[in-house]
Amino acid sequence: MTHLVFFCGHAGTGKTTLAKRLFPRLMRATGEPFCLLDKDTLYGGYSAAAMGALTGDPNDRDSPLFLQHLRDPEYRALIDTARENLELGVSVAVVAPLSREVRDGRLFDRQWLGIGDTVTIRVVWVQVTEDVAHARIVARGNPNDAYKLAHWDEYRQRRFVPSGDQCRDLLRFDNSAPSNEAYDELLARLVSS
Incomplete structure (x- = not known):
């Protein structure tokens, strides 16, 4: 049996940091080889080149043009x-x-994912308050965040907070200042049957 673990959430929540922290522990706990697929690592260079050619701004990855034409592919x-x-x-x-995809329930849709019943799916929704996310985005100084910061009111309207049935199978994780026990609890939930 293999595992498909998603670390999802808005910018500045610490998705990558959390995934990298848990990565070796996931491999030990499951006894399985894992690979880490970070969207920014895989597609950041391509997106920068495409947006640079289209708009002259390689860091434009939140504009309507990017969201309409490059995000979904x-x-x-x-x-x-x-x-x-x-x-x-x-x-x-x-x-x-x-x-x-979280809002639409696609990450639990095996047909949409193209996977069979032998794959264990876990979806972690990594969250912090908007103020914490904003402060982290400013502090990291990543040029890819420039559009987001310049259009913060527009961006914050897109910040989705799962509720109701959308939360049924989500593992919500407050990444503001988690304790070691919080990491342990999340790992246990990720590898439970």
């Missing part, structure tokens, strides 16, 4: 890459916002 390729690894018997940890 990036996410589809990310899911397809995860599926290929799973087919080879390698478990996968995916790091990406995936807010639309």
